[in-house]
Amino acid sequence: MNNLPKCTSNSYSREPFYLLQADDNCRRYTVQLNDQFRIRILLSGFIESLTAIVEIRIKSYEDPFNPIVYSGNQERSRIQALMTEFEEVIFHNGYHDLIIQDPDAGECIIFDQHGLIYMNTNRDYSDNLGNLGAEFKQKEKLISQSFHWHHSSESLDEKLVEFINVLGLIKVE
Secondary structure, eight states: OOSSOSEEOSSSOOSOEEEEEEOSSOEEEEEEOOOHHHHHHHHHHHHHTSOSEEEEEEEEOSSTTSOEEEEEEEEHHHHHHHHHHTHHHHHHOOSEEEEEEOTTTOOEEEEOTTSOEEEEESSOOHHHHHHTTOEEOTTOOOGGGSSOEEOOOHHHHHHHHHHHHHHTOEEOO
């Protein structure tokens, strides 16, 4: 499996970077790390900062015109453990978003189908992102803004269903 998660393009920046929208109460980071190891560090650190029980959603794009959302609550420690067990599907199936939200504080991290990370938080993550080699580049083009293709396979599609079931997520109607 390649080290580039979920999605590939010939015309995007391969260097890690982030964008930031901020006001007095909230920061929204858009992060393109392009490296599974760095992404895992950021996801794990963010999840660890949340309350013990978090809301988790998976948005499946098996049919891109009719995405299906699965939702439930889970202990963050269980999510951390399952991220290792289901690492291949989380990082290399480009037909789902992984969404983890703190139900109390509203902070949220999304690892989307393009391999981008969106963080809605009241904390400053600039130093953390810098430590992962990501520079602030407000005008950089995201992978989703250029011609791109998503990675997956039949076995990864089956593993995504297994991941949803193991998490005990329920389809949102």
